[in-house]
Amino acid sequence: MTIVLTPYWSNGVQKLKMAPQAPPKPAHGLTPPTLEDSVHVIRCMKQFRSKTTNIEKYIYLSMLKEQDPHMFYRLCLDHMSEFTPIIYTPTVGQACQEYSHNYRRPEGLFVSIKDKGKIKSVLRAWPKFDDARISVVTDGSRILGLGDLGINGMPISIGKLSLYIAGAGIRPHSTIPITLDLGTNTQKYLDDPLYLGVRHKRVPTEVMTEFMDEFMHEMSVAFPKLLVQFEDFSTDHAFLYLERYRNQYPVFNDDIQGTGAVVLSGFINAARLSSAASGKPLSEHRILFFGAGSAGVGVAMQLMSFFTLEGMSEQEARERIWLVDSQGLVYKGRGKLAEHKEYFARSDYRGPPITDLLDILEYVKPTALMGLSTMSVSTLLPFLISLRFPPSTGAFTRAAIETMAALNPLPIIFPLSNPVTLSECTFQDAVDYTDGKVLFASGSPFPEISYGGRLLHPGQGNNMYIFPGLGLGAILARCSSVSDSMVEASSLGLANSLTADEEAAGLLYPQIERIREISADIALQVIRAAQQAGVDRHPELRAMNDDDLLAFVNGKMWNP
Numbered sequence: 001m002t003i004v005l006t007p008y009w010s011n012g013v014q015k016l017k018m019a020p021q022a023p024p025k026p027a028h029g030l031t032p033p034t035l036e037d038s039v040h041v042i043r044c045m046k047q048f049r050s051k052t053t054n055i056e057k058y059i060y061l062s063m064l065k066e067q068d069p070h071m072f073y074r075l076c077l078d079h080m081s082e083f084t085p086i087i088y089t090p091t092v093g094q095a096c097q098e099y100s101h102n103y104r105r106p107e108g109l110f111v112s113i114k115d116k117g118k119i120k121s122v123l124r125a126w127p128k129f130d131d132a133r134i135s136v137v138t139d140g141s142r143i144l145g146l147g148d149l150g151i152n153g154m155p156i157s158i159g160k161l162s163l164y165i166a167g168a169g170i171r172p173h174s175t176i177p178i179t180l181d182l183g184t185n186t187q188k189y190l191d192d193p194l195y196l197g198v199r200h201k202r203v204p205t206e207v208m209t210e211f212m213d214e215f216m217h218e219m220s221v222a223f224p225k226l227l228v229q230f231e232d233f234s235t236d237h238a239f240l241y242l243e244r245y246r247n248q249y250p251v252f253n254d255d256i257q258g259t260g261a262v263v264l265s266g267f268i269n270a271a272r273l274s275s276a277a278s279g280k281p282l283s284e285h286r287i288l289f290f291g292a293g294s295a296g297v298g299v300a301m302q303l304m305s306f307f308t309l310e311g312m313s314e315q316e317a318r319e320r321i322w323l324v325d326s327q328g329l330v331y332k333g334r335g336k337l338a339e340h341k342e343y344f345a346r347s348d349y350r351g352p353p354i355t356d357l358l359d360i361l362e363y364v365k366p367t368a369l370m371g372l373s374t375m376s377v378s379t380l381l382p383f384l385i386s387l388r389f390p391p392s393t394g395a396f397t398r399a400a401i402e403t404m405a406a407l408n409p410l411p412i413i414f415p416l417s418n419p420v421t422l423s424e425c426t427f428q429d430a431v432d433y434t435d436g437k438v439l440f441a442s443g444s445p446f447p448e449i450s451y452g453g454r455l456l457h458p459g460q461g462n463n464m465y466i467f468p469g470l471g472l473g474a475i476l477a478r479c480s481s482v483s484d485s486m487v488e489a490s491s492l493g494l495a496n497s498l499t500a501d502e503e504a505a506g507l508l509y510p511q512i513e514r515i516r517e518i519s520a521d522i523a524l525q526v527i528r529a530a531q532q533a534g535v536d537r538h539p540e541l542r543a544m545n546d547d548d549l550l551a552f553v554n555g556k557m558w559n560p
């Protein structure tokens with residue numbers, strides 16, 4: 001049992017050094033006489049559940065993690081589905097939005113544009129830099145679907161790393177949450193006297209690139225064993241910096257690659273069910289992406305690569321995919337397109353722009369509809385929409401869902417935007433308007449539903465299933481870069497991880513309670529893929545058979 005003897009927060013550096021160590025036994029007399037682990041677990045859960053709002057629960061858990069990390073992670077592992085909506089999406093979104101107001105104590109590393117030219121000294125301030133293995137780095141410019149939150153993005157890096165620790169057993173002191181403070185274009189924050197970041201608009205891309213070059217170089221020098229996960233960069237920068245650094249450093253972009261992997265995995269399991277009902281082979285699936293940003297295009301690329309693995313030519317694979325952005329269907333004759341959309345722009349459509357989702361559905365006749373748009377109609381126009389639709393109705397309206405149901409015996413509908421208020425539709429709507437036939441996954445969690453005497457389980461198509469295992473595998477393989485094949489291996493590893501019971505219950509993703517087991521399996525596949533790609537730097541692992549390698553992976557996991 002860990003009992004905190006230090007003051008609540010006196011010195012960030014000292015505390016960070018202490019947190020991950022086995023908790024020291026306090027001297028006799030300094031704790032109540034009958035304080036016992038088994039009872040204290042109950043006490044902590046009672047305190048947690050007594051909080052009436054999710055943000056209070058978030059604050060309680062942040063304090064618990066700070067004061068008693070072993071208890072925090074123990075509870076995380078034992079109550080994964082209850083904790084993830086708090087420490088991660090959707091509540092982490094609110095924690096980000098309110099970060100500058102709720103701020104209590106330092107956590108993570110802040111690297112500011114003002115540090116340009118001397119980033120090295122900022123990184124050196126990090127305690128335990130010898131142990132650093134994984135960093136989640138955000139610039140706060142597109143946090144979930146909430147837009148540019150500037151420095152307030154820090155809780156997303158912290159939350160993702162908590163999932164690395166809980167979900168893949170990464171040692172707490174090997175993680176570095178980082179926020180790059182490069183300004184914000186959100187006026188509300190610039191005007192807020194409590195805002196904690198630099199008070200100016202975002203710097204131009206040329207300046208940011210000079211900053212990023214220095215940052216990545218100094219990171220590789222200060223933390224030679226570090227894997228970097230880019231998180232929630234605005235789409236243009238997400239693609240730019242992934243391409244710029246991916247062959248130079250061990251780095252991946254969670255929104256492009258992690259999301260690609262998790263959605264492919266859910267799609268594989270959904271397509272199996274849908275094809276069995278419709279008789280359509282994989283080669284006849286038609287996937288419509290509502291949203292063509294880093295996430296939408298990232299998933300489209302992952303699907304494409306899977307289709308080619310399944311024997312389609314590149315051209316055939318690309319033809320399975322349609323993108324929709326804020327201007328409607330993305331096609332070649334539409335005018336100038338952002339670079340990341342060009343590859344999937346349709347060349348077979350020549351009419352005027354089609355902007356209405358219902359018209360697009362009628363034209364494309366998709367088997368699968370993926371929402372990665374950040375937009376929910378009800379969020380955009382709450383008042384107007386409330387006049388016409390129930391309040392929960394999002395961009396996937398009743399008519400859109402019914403169209404999908406008319407086109408397919410088992411329609412695949414994945415509203416993947418986060419947090420839950422930005423989901424393109426609710427699970428309830430998807431079930432009601434398809435008469436319970438929907439194959440569903442959302443980015444943030446929805447509750448199960450009882451329908452027609454059956455209990456229906458919504459899938460959670462969130463990269464949280466992928467990045468812990470992908471990161472663990474990449475770290476253990478000591479990879480020099482993260483290859484596409486490693487990302488693909490993580491996806492196939494997840495798709496194959498359903499148990500017979502989970503399959504029988506119609507799940508598309510495994511139960512999150514099994515995250516450790518899943519992460520270990522994914523890590524094993526990722527290590528093998530790294531070896532095949534020749535990017536591993538841990539030759540001893542090559543000689544191991546799969547059983548021994550899995551035992552090695554499990555043995556490396558930190559346990560609270």
Ligand SMILES: NC(=O)C1=CN([C@@H]2O[C@H](COP(=O)(O)OP(=O)(O)OC[C@H]3O[C@@H](n4cnc5c(N)ncnc54)[C@H](OP(=O)(O)O)[C@@H]3O)[C@@H](O)[C@H]2O)C=CC1
Nearest residue numbers: 144145235291292293294295325326373417418443462463
């Ligand atoms: N479930 C998961 O694991 C993940 C979910 N996400 C979620 O995906 C969402 C998108 O992220 P990301 O791709 O990085 O963000 P972007 O802002 O880059 O992309 C949003 C896309 O949606 C389009 N869009 C916006 N409004 C509309 C509209 N009214 N109609 C049609 N299309 C619209 C945009 O069009 P245009 O290009 O014209 O601006 C753009 O293509 C976020 O909500 C994020 O939380 C992201 C990563 C992982």
Ligand SMILES: CC(=O)C(=O)O
Nearest residue numbers: 144145232255418463
């Ligand atoms: C889940 C995630 O990474 C996102 O919504 O950005």
Ligand SMILES: [Mg+2]
Nearest residue numbers: 144231232255
């Ligand atoms: Mg993200």
